[in-house]
Each structure stands twice: as structure tokens, then as C-alpha cells.
Amino acid sequence: MSTISFEAPRGMRDFYPEDMVWRNRIFDAWRDAAEHFGFQNYDACVVESLELLQRKSGEEVSEQIYAFEDKSGRKLALRPEMTPTLARMVAAKQKRLPFPIKWYTMAQCFRYERMTRGRKREHDQWNMDIIGSQEVLCEAEILGAAVYAMRAMGMPDEAWRIHVSSRALLGELLAVSGIAEAQHPAVFIALDKRGKISDEEIAALLCSEGLDDGAIEKTFRLLNVTSLEEATALAGENSPAIQNLKALFTIAESMGYAHLLMFDIAVIRGLSYYTGIVFEAFDAQRKFRAIFGGGRYDSLLALVGGQPTPAVGMGFGDVVVGEVLREILGEDAPIAREGYCIGYMTAAERSAAVCLATRLRTEKNRVDLSLVAQKPKHFFGKAGNSNARFAIFLGPDDVASGKVQVKDLQTRESQEINL
Numbered sequence: 001m002s003t004i005s006f007e008a009p010r011g012m013r014d015f016y017p018e019d020m021v022w023r024n025r026i027f028d029a030w031r032d033a034a035e036h037f038g039f040q041n042y043d044a045c046v047v048e049s050l051e052l053l054q055r056k057s058g059e060e061v062s063e064q065i066y067a068f069e070d071k072s073g074r075k076l077a078l079r080p081e082m083t084p085t086l087a088r089m090v091a092a093k094q095k096r097l098p099f100p101i102k103w104y105t106m107a108q109c110f111r112y113e114r115m116t117r118g119r120k121r122e123h124d125q126w127n128m129d130i131i132g133s134q135e136v137l138c139e140a141e142i143l144g145a146a147v148y149a150m151r152a153m154g155m156p157d158e159a160w161r162i163h164v165s166s167r168a169l170l171g172e173l174l175a176v177s178g179i180a181e182a183q184h185p186a187v188f189i190a191l192d193k194r195g196k197i198s199d200e201e202i203a204a205l206l207c208s209e210g211l212d213d214g215a216i217e218k219t220f221r222l223l224n225v226t227s228l229e230e231a232t233a234l235a236g237e238n239s240p241a242i243q244n245l246k247a248l249f250t251i252a253e254s255m256g257y258a259h260l261l262m263f264d265i266a267v268i269r270g271l272s273y274y275t276g277i278v279f280e281a282f283d284a285q286r287k288f289r290a291i292f293g294g295g296r297y298d299s300l301l302a303l304v305g306g307q308p309t310p311a312v313g314m315g316f317g318d319v320v321v322g323e324v325l326r327e328i329l330g331e332d333a334p335i336a337r338e339g340y341c342i343g344y345m346t347a348a349e350r351s352a353a354v355c356l357a358t359r360l361r362t363e364k365n366r367v368d369l370s371l372v373a374q375k376p377k378h379f380f381g382k383a384g385n386s387n388a389r390f391a392i393f394l395g396p397d398d399v400a401s402g403k404v405q406v407k408d409l410q411t412r413e414s415q416e417i418n419l
């Protein structure tokens with residue numbers, strides 16, 4: 001019989017308890033931030049109809065879909081992202097929903113990616129979306145929640161930045177350069193590949209979309225715009241895209257995170273449904289892939305068959321942020337110690353230990369009760385490595401006297417309590 005590998009399939013992940021400490025730190029911060037900003041939780045099936053997910057060619061994600069046929073011949077897929085599913089769910093109840101809606105979810109997504117640092121074939125993605133409003137306050141709220149989550153995870157402000165641009169702005173600038181609107185979606189997708197493929201390959205892609213040499217040169221020149229002022233000079237003070245971006249920076253100022261934002265025309269996004277402001281967060285040193293990304297997608301609802309409805313949202317994966325956090329905080333980042341560890345010397349003290357554990361649990365304390373009798377040295381060794389704040393060890397003398405020492409594992413102090 002051939003031996004079965006103990007490894008998870010390539011690109012998939014197992015989470016041992018020590019890994020879950022990190023994962024929970026991230027998930028807790030996501031949930032806390034979403035609730036704090038008044039978003040409602042939703043969820044959906046992991047398996048989607050392939051038809052909903054099949055997309056314009058050129059998008060990387062369309063080539064990465066895990067697709068299969070079920071036993072009845074239905075063409076299905078594991079979702080690579082949540083946004084098409086969200087659009088489907090909203091379209092299904094569009095007449096009854098109290099727009100604007102603010103929804104969040106934490107969804108496992110699958111993409112058959114080339115495995116590199118920060119990219120797996122399965123990841124968990126926090127999604128925050130606001131549907132039914134054109135106000136730029138929506139973008140600001142979503143970014144505000146992301147900032148809140150990053151801070152809750154322990155990420156220092158100086159360690160990362162949110163790069164912001166606008167497809168509407170790039171569209172205006174491309175139009176000024178004489179590039180027809182019909183070509184813009186293909187240009188966006190091609191330019192998003194910058195850094196991943198060579199400029200010559202991007203030029204070849206643009207050429208295949210019908211851009212001549214002059215238009216290709218103008219397109220590349222646009223990417224050299226380095227500031228919002230420069231972009232304003234090109235697009236004009238009255239450009240709606242410029243006004244929108246400026247409004248976002250102003251609200252971010254009031255919300256206390258403007259110092260984290262930077263205009264970066266190179267942020268385009270690889271998904272074709274974005275229509276307005278787009279953003280991506282990176283570590284300050286740019287050593288890692290994007291931590292999160294998103295933007296405005298005002299046409300997607302209509303594209304899946306719903307009523308035209310403005311929307312904006314963000315996807316924030318657990319992989320890259322986990323890598324950045326580990327590097328900044330260290331593998332042994334302190335975890336909050338909480339609750340009790342209870343042990344006992346012999347089977348004769350077990351029932352007293354069970355009663356004490358039950359009493360403490362009734363009082364809403366977290367209690368880890370030893371399953372076997374053991375020597376104090378063993379017990380305290382294990383307790384020291386656990387997440388418990390207090391350790392209680394019951395020996396025959398403690399049970400006889402009805403009193404026991406509670407040891408604070410953080411301060412090393414002990415206090416006597418009645419059993």
C-alpha cells in the first residue's frame with residue numbers, strides 16, 4: 001500500500017493550535033472593526049455557479065478558478081472571491097433591501113495561484129462592502145475600518161501605507177491622451193500587470209488591444225505622474241475624479257488616518273469591475289504582496305442582472321497580514337493570558353479539582369482542568385507554557401485543609417483561597 005502524505009495539498013493550509021493563535025488575532029480584529037463601524041454580517045456558499053464567476057479574459061483570477069462538474073453535470077466552482085456572490089445575493093433581494101447596506105463577511109476563497117510568498121491556493125478574506133451609495137464617505141468608512149482592524153492586530157502605523165488612485169481619473173487621463181473609452185478596461189488590466197511582467201510584454205498586450213506606438217507611449221507616461229497635484233494639473237481642477245479623491249483625503253484627515261494614505265497612480269487593480277476610487281495597502285518597505293485591496297464598482301450589480309446600483313468594497317486576506325505581523329511583532333508576540341489551569345497530585349484530589357473547576361466556570365472563568373494526576377513539577381511546567389493567567393495545584397494537604405494557593409503566572413505571586 002502506498003503511504004499517504006501528511007502534508008496538506010499544495011497551497012492549502014492546516015492550522016495547528018499555535019497557528020490558530022495568529023489566525024484568531026486577525027479574525028478577532030476583523031470582526032471587532034466591522035461591528036465597531038456598524039456593518040452587518042452575512043455569509044454564503046463556498047461553491048458557486050461557474051457562469052457567475054466566469055469573466056472577461058485577461059483577468060488573472062479567471063484563469064485561477066477551481067472549476068468542476070457535479071454528478072448532474074452542473075458547472076460549478078469554488079469561489080475565488082466574494083464580490084460576485086455578494087452581487088448575486090443583493091440582486092436577488094434588491095427590492096426589499098434598505099439601501100445603502102453595509103455588509104461584512106469572512107470568507108474562504110480558492111485560487112489556483114502560482115505559489116509565491118503571500119499567495120496560497122486558499123485564503124480567508126474579510127470583505128466589507130457598502131451598496132447603494134455614491135458618497136465618497138463610503139470609501140472613507142471602509143478604509144477607516146481597515147485602519148481600525150490593523151491597529152487592533154497590533155500593526156504600528158509606520159509599518160504600512162494605503163496606496164490610493166482612481167480608475168475614473170486614469171480614464172479621464174487616457175481620454176485626454178486620445179485613447180478611446182472602449183479600450184480603457186483592457187488598458188487597466190494590462191497596466192495592473194506592471195511589476196509582474198515586463199514593460200515590453202505590457203506594450204505587446206496594449207498593441208493587441210489596438211493601441212498604436214504613440215498611444216502606448218502616452219499610457220506609460222501617465223504612470224510617471226507622482227502626485228495628486230500633478231494629476232490635477234493634467235485632469236483639471238474640475239475633474240470629478242480629482243474632486244472625489246480630494247474629498248477622500250479630507251475625510252481621512254477628520255478620521256485620523258490621512259497620514260496612512262498616499263496617492264499612487266500605479267494602483268489599478270486586476271479585477272475589471274472597478275469604476276472609481278481604487279486602493280491597495282502595502283507594508284512600508286514593499287517587501288510583501290498587497291495586504292488588502294478594493295474600490296468602487298458601480299456597474300457590477302447591473303452586470304449580474306440586477307438594477308444599476310453604486311457599490312464600494314474591500315477584500316483583506318489573512319495570509320499577507322499574518323506574514324507582516326510575524327515579521328514586525330516576532331513569532332512569540334505576547335498573547336493575553338486568561339483564566340485558570342487546575343491540576344492535582346493523585347486521583348484522591350480529583351473530585352475537589354472538578355468541583356473547583358465547575359465553580360470557576362460557573363463564574364464565567366476559562367478553566368483548563370488536568371485530565372490526569374501529575375507531579376507538581378510537570379503541572380507547573382505545562383501551565384507556564386499555556387495561555388492561562390493562574391495555576392492551582394491540589395495536593396492531599398490542600399484538600400485536608402480546605403485551602404489552596406492560586407499562583408499568578410504573570411506576576412509569580414500567590415494567593416490563598418478557600419476550596
Ligand code: HAM
Pocket residue numbers: 080081082083111113118119120121122123125127128129271290291292293294295297312313314315316317318319320
Ligand atoms: P483581491 O485584490 O483579488 O480583491 O483580493 C483581496 C485580498 O485578498 C488581497 O489583497 C490579499 O490580501 C488577499 N488574497 C487574494 N488572493 C490571495 C491568495 N491567492 N493568497 C492569499 N491571499 C490572497 C478581491 O478579491 C475583491 N473581491 C475585493 C473587493 C471586495 N472589492 C470590492 N469588494
